[in-house]
Amino acid sequence: MNEERFLRPPSLPVGVKRLGQRLRSALSGGRGKVAPVYLVLGMHRSGTSAATQLLALSGCGLPLDLVPADDHNARGYFEPWRVAVFNGERLRASGGAWDDPFGFPFRPLADDDAWARRADELLRGQFDLGSSPLLKDPRLSLLMPLWRPLFEKAGLTPMVVIPVRHPLEVARSLQTRDGFVTEKSVLLWCAYMLAAEAYSRGLPRVFVSYEALLEDWRPQAARIEAAHGRKLPALDDLAANRIDEFLTRDLRHHQEAPDPAKLPFPQVTGPILQWLQAAARDEKPGYRAINEATTAYLALAKSMGPLVSPLTRDLDQTRADLLYTRQLLELERADLRAQIEALKADAG
Numbered sequence: 046m047n048e049e050r051f052l053r054p055p056s057l058p059v060g061v062k063r064l065g066q067r068l069r070s071a072l073s074g075g076r077g078k079v080a081p082v083y084l085v086l087g088m089h090r091s092g093t094s095a096a097t098q099l100l101a102l103s104g105c106g107l108p109l110d111l112v113p114a115d116d117h118n119a120r121g122y123f124e125p126w127r128v129a130v131f132n133g134e135r136l137r138a139s140g141g142a143w144d145d146p147f148g149f150p151f152r153p154l155a156d157d158d159a160w161a162r163r164a165d166e167l168l169r170g171q172f173d174l175g176s177s178p179l180l181k182d183p184r185l186s187l188l189m190p191l192w193r194p195l196f197e198k199a200g201l202t203p204m205v206v207i208p209v210r211h212p213l214e215v216a217r218s219l220q221t222r223d224g225f226v227t228e229k230s231v232l233l234w235c236a237y238m239l240a241a242e243a244y245s246r247g248l249p250r251v252f253v254s255y256e257a258l259l260e261d262w263r264p265q266a267a268r269i270e271a272a273h274g275r276k277l278p279a280l281d282d283l284a285a286n287r288i289d290e291f292l293t294r295d296l297r298h299h300q301e302a303p304d305p306a307k308l309p310f311p312q313v314t315g316p317i318l319q320w321l322q323a324a325a326r327d328e329k330p331g332y333r334a335i336n337e338a339t340t341a342y343l344a345l346a347k348s349m350g351p352l353v354s355p356l357t358r359d360l361d362q363t364r365a366d367l368l369y370t371r372q373l374l375e376l377e378r379a380d381l382r383a384q385i386e387a388l389k390a391d392a393g
Contacts, residue, residue: 079275080174082201085181085208086189086245088237089143090218092208092255095292097123097181099262100206100269102287104279106176110379124182128167130376132184135160135191137366143184144225146232147346149240151190165195174199177278186237189244204273205250207241208258209321212314213307228309235310235317235342242321242335249273252324262292268327313341 083105085097101107101123108125136142138160139152154160172178178201185192196203216230225233251272258265263285270276308314316338323330 079202080200081177081204081273081275082172082174082196082199083177083179084185084203084205084245085179086186086205086241087183087207088186088210088212088215088234088241089183090215090222091183091210091234091237092253092258093181093183094123095255095258096206096208096253097179098291099258099266099288100179100277102284102291103266103277104177104284105179105277106173107179108171110171123179125167125171125180127171127376128164128180129182129184130373131163131167132182132188135188136184141187144223144229144233146229146236147349148187148233149236149243149342151187151240151244153190157191161191161195164192165198168195168199174201183237186241186244189240193244203245203248204275205241205245205248206269207238207245207250207252208255209238209252209325210255212318231309231314232345235313238317238321239335239339239342243339252321254322254325257325259292262288310345313338313345316341 083100085093085100087093107123108128110126111123133143136145136148139154141148141152168174168178168180172180193203212231212234213227215234216225216227219225219230219233220227249272251269253265253268266277266280308318316334320330320335320338
């Protein structure tokens with residue numbers, strides 16, 4: 046993964062920033078008794094940024110610090126910078142990483158109470174909890190058992206959106222960006238999508254086809270509202286015009302015909318893909334097929350895990366540790382710059 050984007054000072058896209066300010070100023074404290082937090086779950090490169098753009102431009106509250114745009118996502122990731130760093134740290138603490146093909150299921154730690162306190166501080170420090178906060182970080186899919194109780198503690202009800210994209214399209218995108226082989230990317234897709242599905246059960250949620258979202262976002266916005274049982278905070282004509290400008294078909298750089306026979310590990314990936322596509326068509330598939338696919342995935346993890354050499358794991362961990370150290374230094378530098386600016390303002 047090109048994590049260099051974490052190392053640059055975060056910034057908010059100008060168009061989104063201006064519209065977001067206008068929309069949030071128009072909010073009247075939410076509709077109904079439910080205080081929502083909008084969560085975009087799912088795999089990297091699956092349309093999570095596009096779905097988040099739709100929600101943000103419809104009035105949901107973005108965090109203070111956003112991962113900046115880069116060559117791989119020129120219109121922005123809409124990810125909370127500090128939350129993404131935290132989630133990466135938590136995954137590494139449990140022996141995993143963002144690109145662990147067998148990162149599902151969640152791996153609890155003895156000190157998860159301390160991790161939860163840190164996550165709660167981030168939630169309250171990065172978001173205005175009264176303005177329909179919007180949280181998007183694919184790693185959140187793997188870490189929902191840690192985060193989900195915090196939303197309840199904060200008086201928030203998660204409203205989940207899960208974009209669905211063909212795993213071979215995801216694999217081609219990751220090959221371009223990270224050099225991953227198809228087999229790794231497809232297993233990684235399985236891990237994230239199984240986690241997103243399993244850990245959002247019982248919550249208001251909707252599965253959205255990435256292709257359908259780019260083809261015509263309006264029906265998908267209507268599906269989101271119907272599934273959540275509430276209107277988006279400020280989806281008016283101005284917001285619609287902005288969304289039209291952002292969500293265009295040129296966002297989809299890699300297209301793959303939905304042929305399960307072409308997928309690696311078809312006994313696992315085929316049923317998962319079919320279930321997700323059915324859910325994105327509102328066919329309400331039962332849980333039996335996805336549960337059986339989960340069992341097959343876990344069996345695959347058990348059989349393939351020993352094939353990963355300790356040397357490879359050590360190299361991956363060393364690379365992650367070095368990158369994380371650089372991220373922490375950049376966070377400290379950003380905090381120091383903010384303190385210096387505050388001192389200048391007081392002195393002036």
